[in-house]
Amino acid sequence: MDPAAGGRQSDRDRDETGRARNARPRDGLGRPLPRGATGVARQPEGVPRSPNQTLVEAQRLLDDGRPFHAHEVLEDAWKTSAEGHRALWKGLAQLAVGATHAARGNRTGAVTLLRRGADHIEPYQTEPPYHIDIAGLLRWARGNAGILETGAGQLPTPRLRSAP
Incomplete structure (x- = not known):
């Protein structure tokens, strides 16, 4: 029984404190699948990575056509970054979510x-941190x-850093 659902059984995944969990299987674009379906492995949350590791992993996922998963990696950086770069990581995560929606x-x-x-x-364009191609x-x-606004075209894969 779920008190938040008015005492009835809830089909939402919750932890013991009632917070939402993401336990349902998901497809490659992060969409929930029916319970018991075989989904795509999710990126582990809360993994500490250096900015370089974050960018390399996110780019790999973008290149593999998995922008939802790239978003999760970038979101970890956003949640753990110092205030001065928090908007940068948030913006990069939002770009990955935009690619996911597309x-x-x-x-x-x-x-x-x-x-x-x-x-x-x-705001990071004049002095791009971590060699990001702002x-x-x-x-x-x-x-x-x-x-996309005109309804035409497919979204190409973004490049987080310019080619060396």
């Missing part, structure tokens, strides 16, 4: 998150938001 066919959500993410990373990501996010 892959799911949700153009409105994609446009919103691409623009929101771009707004968060823009200018390239801004072009990618804003340009593709405009393309």
